[in-house]
Each structure stands twice: as structure tokens, then as C-alpha cells.
Amino acid sequence: MTSTRSYHHGDLRRALLAAAADAMAESGPAALSLRDLARRAGVSHAAPAHHFGDKAGLLTALATQGFELLGEALRAAGDDLRESGVAYVGFAVRHRAHFEVMFRPDLYRADDPDLVAARERAGELLRSGVARHTGREPDVDSLAAWSIVHGFATLWLAGALPARVGPDPEAAARTVIGRLFP
Amino acid sequence: MTSTRSYHHGDLRRALLAAAADAMAESGPAALSLRDLARRAGVSHAAPAHHFGDKAGLLTALATQGFELLGEALRAAGDDLRESGVAYVGFAVRHRAHFEVMFRPDLYRADDPDLVAARERAGELLRSGVARHTGREPDVDSLAAWSIVHGFATLWLAGALPARVGPDPEAAARTVIGRLFP
DNA sequence: GAGCAATCTTGTCATTGGCAAGATTGCTCC
DNA sequence: GGAGCAATCTTGCCAATGACAAGATTGCTC
Known part of the structure; x- marks a missing residue:
């Protein structure tokens, strides 16, 4: 994964994204530090800037990767609507750092072309799954479905749900x- | 509201909480700066520390206030389950800064006694409302109800919902x- | 192998959160 | 009314961070 080669790290971009996901899964998104990521990757404190520009750039890349991973998870869940919802929650739990960034547009550049494209693709998968299942008013149904799985995932990640769940x-x-x- | 009196501000704690809610509603929670709040309130950069200890202390107070406001909103919505859900969303939109902090326990001290008490009260209001409406398995019903309104509110605040909503x-x-x- | 672009480093600056020490104010009690 | 005292606020300081500039190193291309 994070092969710390010689000089010219060779895989810095990927290593930084992985380190960011690890760090955020441990200590939350607020505690994320570019300098800490650089230390984890074994490079100098200014190295990340070359790949991502600034902090928002790194989080934009992380969110983009998140929407791609969500798309894969939804595709793998198949045609069943309920299992797609379970896959949504599973993605949020397994990739909590990605998930938390994806829905916090104040942290990144929401108009980034790559990000917009990845988000559109994942959103289309969600809508098409609902449309296949219910007949009438797919708009309302898909909104309700998205809301309930997103809310459950968010509350779970926040630790807000009671133990009896x-x-x-x-x-x-x-x-x-x-x-x-x- | 924020009466900037003589020296010894007189209402600093309340003014700082209000300024924090304003600042977060404008620029998101990540951009929150204690020193900026102090400037807005017209006090020195170290004044907030006396009232809240540190940043987490201020956000703990804000979250506590948020759970109290949510409780008031739910009480005002009356007995109807659907209107309670609408009130939940209305609270999130009207007090977005409070709402965003409340469900981000990595930002504050989730074991603070005042906060725990306010959270318990609001949670009990939610559960009792659902229990009044449905007969069977109130646990699952209340979880589903909470999930769907929380998810809708979160997606709305994130700007993730399509325009046709x-x-x-x-x-x-x-x-x-x-x-x-x- | 020379030139060049990509990658990474060192150095610097403004801003921030947090702490310590001191100044000012308002309250209490005689 | 005033002395003492605690609460409140200020100034000064430090380490850490994000961002930027300038330079060094590497690998690719011709």
C-alpha cells in the first residue's frame, strides 16, 4: 500500500489519501493536519501541497474517491433496493472518513469537475435502484429511501444511537x- | 442581544455562543476561530477561555443549547408524529450551527453532565412521540422515524438534494x- | 548525456489555540 | 463608606499549523 521507497516517494498522492482516511477515522475530521499526514508518509511538510494544492484540494480528492467507492458498493449490491440501502450504510461504516467528508461541502471544492462527475454517477445509481423497485412517484420514494439510510448511517457514526440497536x-x-x- | 457594554462585558458567554452560531452558519464549523469570536464580541483573544476553558468547552455549551432548543421545538410541535418530524427538520434548518455541532461528538465533550441531560430530554421527546403514534415495536419505528428526518435534514444542510425537491x-x-x- | 519538467525540501510568515501572569471591575461584609 | 476578595478580562508568550517562495534532487525525453 504505502510503499515508502527512496527519494521521490513514488506513490505520495495515494499514500497521503490513505493516511488522511486513517487519521480521520481515528480522530475525526477536525483534527486532520497536513503536516501530520506528511510525517506519516515520511516526507517534508510542504510535499502535500504539490499534489493537492491545499487542504481543500486534498479533501476534494478524498471526497471524489469516496463517491467512486460508494458507486462500487452500490453496484456490488445488485438490483435489490433494500440491499442497496444496506450497502449504503455498510459503505459509511467501512469508509467513515470518506463518508464524513463527502457530505461536508464546506471542507472541499464542491464544483471540482472530477468530484461532480463521481457524485453524479453515484447519485444516478441510487435513483435508478429506487425507480426499479417502486412504481409511482420515484422522486419521493428515492428521496425517502436516501434520507432513511443516510440518516441511519449518520446517527450510527455519530454514536447517537442507543445501545439496544x-x-x-x-x-x-x-x-x-x-x-x-x- | 449582544449588548457591548463597558468593561466587564457583562454578557460575554451568551454573546460568544451567539457569535459562534453566526460564524458557523456563515462559514461552516471548520472555519470557527475562538479569536474571531473574541473580535466579534469586542474582547481580547483570551477572554473566551475563562467562560469555556477551551474550544471544545465552547462547542459543548453550544451543543447543550442545541439539544435544549430541539426539545422546545419538539414540544411546540404537539402530539402529531408527522409534525414532530417536520419540527425536527425545521430546527435543523433554523439552527444549522447548533444542529451540525450536536451530531459531531468529536468536537466537544460528549460526557459533559449538562449536555447528557439535555440530550436525554430531547431523545425522550422523540421516542414518546413515536410511541404514541404506532402500536407495535416502538423501538424500530422510532429508529426509522429519527433516521428519515435526520437524514433529510442532513442532506438538505449539505446541499446534496437536487433542485426539484x-x-x-x-x-x-x-x-x-x-x-x-x- | 544535456535539457527539462516533475517532485520534494528548506525556510519563512501570519494565524490559531492554549497557558501564565497581571490588571480591572463589581460584590460582600464589616 | 471602604477594605478585601473573587470573578472577569487583558497582555504577553509559545508551539503547531497552513500557505507560500525559492531552491535542490530526481527521472524522463530527445
Whole structure:
């Protein structure tokens, strides 16, 4: 993964993104420090700037990667609407750093072309899955479906849910989704 | 509101909380600066420390205030479950800074006694509202209800929803909630 | 192998959060 | 009314951070 080669790191961009995801999963997005990422990657404190410009640039790249990963997760979940919802929650739990950045547009450049494209692709997957399942008013249905899985994932990540929900977020999500699409 | 009196500001704690909510509503929580808040309140850069200790202390107070405001909003919405959900979304939109901090426990001290008490009170209001409405398995129902309104509010604040949802978050929320509790 | 662009480093600056020490104010009690 | 005292606020300082500028090193191209 993070092969610390000789000089000219060789894989700095990828290593920095991975380090950012690790650091944010540990200590939250507020504590993220470019200099700390540089230390983790074994490079100087100014090296990240060349690849990402500034902090917002790095988070833009991380969010873009997140939307691509979400797209993959949704595709892997297949055609079943409920399992797509479970996959959404699973993605949020497994890639919590990506997920948390993706929906915080004040942290990155939301008009970045690559990011917009990746977000559109993931959004289309969500909508098409709902449209396949329900007949009438797919707009409202997809909005409700997105809201319920996004809300569940967010509350889970925030640690806001009571203990009785149990330790398995995907199982709990499946039950909750069943209330919306019986 | 923020009465800048003589020396010994007189209302610094409240003024700083209000300034923090304003600043975060403008530029997001990441850009929050204690020194900027002090400037807005017309005091020195170290004054906030006396009232809140540090940044996490200020955000703990803001989150506590947020849970109290949410409780008031839910009480004002009355007994109807759907209107409670609309009130939840309305609170998030009207007090977006409070809402954003409340569900980001990495920013504050989640074990603060005052905060825990305010959070418990608001959570009980949510659960009791759902329990009044549905008969069976209030746990799952309340989890689904909380998830769908929380998700809708979060997506709205993130600017992630498509334009066709319309300009009125509470009206759109009412429609979405209708899908869960027809 | 020379030239060149990409990559990385060192050095610097303004800003920030946090701490320590001191000044000012308002309250209490005699 | 005033002395003492605690709360409040200020000034001064330090380490860490993000961002920028200028220079060094590497690898690619011709």
C-alpha cells in the first residue's frame, strides 16, 4: 500500500489519501493536519501541497474517491433496493472518513469537475435502484429511501444511537429499511 | 442581544455562543476561530477561555443549547408524529450551527453532565412521540422515524438534494415523512 | 548525456489555540 | 463608606499549523 521507497516517494498522492482516511477515522475530521499526514508518509511538510494544492484540494480528492467507492458498493449490491440501502450504510461504516467528508461541502471544492462527475454517477445509481423497485412517484420514494439510510448511517457514526440497536449496523439498517419498503 | 457594554462585558458567554452560531452558519464549523469570536464580541483573544476553558468547552455549551432548543421545538410541535418530524427538520434548518455541532461528538465533550441531560430530554421527546403514534415495536419505528428526518435534514444542510425537491425544506420533509407513516 | 519538467525540501510568515501572569471591575461584609 | 476578595478580562508568550517562495534532487525525453 504505502510503499515508502527512496527519494521521490513514488506513490505520495495515494499514500497521503490513505493516511488522511486513517487519521480521520481515528480522530475525526477536525483534527486532520497536513503536516501530520506528511510525517506519516515520511516526507517534508510542504510535499502535500504539490499534489493537492491545499487542504481543500486534498479533501476534494478524498471526497471524489469516496463517491467512486460508494458507486462500487452500490453496484456490488445488485438490483435489490433494500440491499442497496444496506450497502449504503455498510459503505459509511467501512469508509467513515470518506463518508464524513463527502457530505461536508464546506471542507472541499464542491464544483471540482472530477468530484461532480463521481457524485453524479453515484447519485444516478441510487435513483435508478429506487425507480426499479417502486412504481409511482420515484422522486419521493428515492428521496425517502436516501434520507432513511443516510440518516441511519449518520446517527450510527455519530454514536447517537442507543445501545439496544445492537452491534451490527447493517443488520439494524435492514430492519429499519423494512419499515419504509415492506 | 449582544449588548457591548463597558468593561466587564457583562454578557460575554451568551454573546460568544451567539457569535459562534453566526460564524458557523456563515462559514461552516471548520472555519470557527475562538479569536474571531473574541473580535466579534469586542474582547481580547483570551477572554473566551475563562467562560469555556477551551474550544471544545465552547462547542459543548453550544451543543447543550442545541439539544435544549430541539426539545422546545419538539414540544411546540404537539402530539402529531408527522409534525414532530417536520419540527425536527425545521430546527435543523433554523439552527444549522447548533444542529451540525450536536451530531459531531468529536468536537466537544460528549460526557459533559449538562449536555447528557439535555440530550436525554430531547431523545425522550422523540421516542414518546413515536410511541404514541404506532402500536407495535416502538423501538424500530422510532429508529426509522429519527433516521428519515435526520437524514433529510442532513442532506438538505449539505446541499446534496437536487433542485426539484423545491425551496421549502419543511414542506418536502412532510411529503417524505408521509411515505414512512401514511 | 544535456535539457527539462516533475517532485520534494528548506525556510519563512501570519494565524490559531492554549497557558501564565497581571490588571480591572463589581460584590460582600464589616 | 471602604477594605478585601473573587470573578472577569487583558497582555504577553509559545508551539503547531497552513500557505507560500525559492531552491535542490530526481527521472524522463530527445
